[in-house]
Amino acid sequence: MTVTQHRGGGGYATRPNPSGLADVIDTILDKGLVIDIYVRVSLVGIELLTIDARIVIASVDTYLRFAEAVNRMDLTETQTSGIPELMEDLSSSGAKGKTSGAIEGAKEKLSGILGGDEEEDEEEKKPAPRKRTSSSKQSSRSRPARKSTARQKQSEES
């Protein structure tokens, strides 16, 4: 008996999800048409959103967290380099549960800023970095080195 992979019934196709709160920060608050004269509706709390909570990746604090994460990792499987993935699955019951460990503390909670009616979708929140645009034809440009700056964007209030 042979097993064939069916790509017909949708295959791997996956539908995209609607935006969550993390997404709107660099879409509707950062991009989009504006008009010359307009009345801004009252934006309670919006200025708080624009505080750039990006994670400071190049900091002593982060380094220590990485070091700690590496230190507490059980590496017996890694060294055997044979079937590490399999071993990992068996021994750590899925790495996913732990993945956020080392850096969790560095992330600021966006939740609450907008009134705190907590719900779904809190992902890596990432306020409005600047975009880079390229036509896909002219492909790869190198990405700028990540910077260690914790920046504060200007308030959106006029």
Added chain:
Amino acid sequence: MVLHLYGVTTADAPQPPDLKGRRGGELRLVSAGDLAVIVSDVDADTPAGRKDLLAHAHVLEGYAEESTVLPMQFGIALPDDGAVREQVLEKDRESLEYLLHSFDGLLQVTVQAFHHEEPALREVLRRHPQLMAAREEMRAFPETATQARQVDLGQAVASGLEELQEEDRLMLLDRLAPLSRAVAENDANGAHEILHAAFLVERAERGAFDEAVGLLRSENEDRMRLRYVGPQPPYSFLEPMKTGELSWD
């Protein structure tokens, strides 16, 4: 009451079923010629909370399913239909027509990818055995005695992670960019973010893009997590299209 403005579309854009505006408001089009602005009534002093932000985004996404939409930034309100025609449609008609024409048949989707931390760290250690050695060496001492070296170790790990992220970023772009008309990348941020990119995709090619994302997701699920958001109006491509950085006519 004022009119909250969501975005500009064509006057014949069908209204997506069951879609509501901020605070459950009814959506309608204020049109002039073949252009229209998507609006709903809202109390002038309604504060903006997270639900309002999401409603604005979701209205635009709802229209983007079938129609070409130019998003307006959140927070623009005008007193009545006349003001909408005058301040938006008539004033900027030429530019709006150009943009609607340029984005005709195109939509944006956004892909974000994040490494799972533990497998990424393992991979870094596998590639750099000297880090593993450093770790073993330090284990003999109390942590307080090795802080400077801990920082060095962490720094080396961080640079190993960046190397891995760059590799995977290129891999992902390599697979997805050819299915799109243009790509706009945000700088990745967060310790494990690999990619954060908006893709401008032809509506007709959307199935192929969906499939490519699904395939990448299943091929890499033990190493990374993919977020896939859309369909969106072409947020990231508006400015480049206006300035001429992007063009295809």
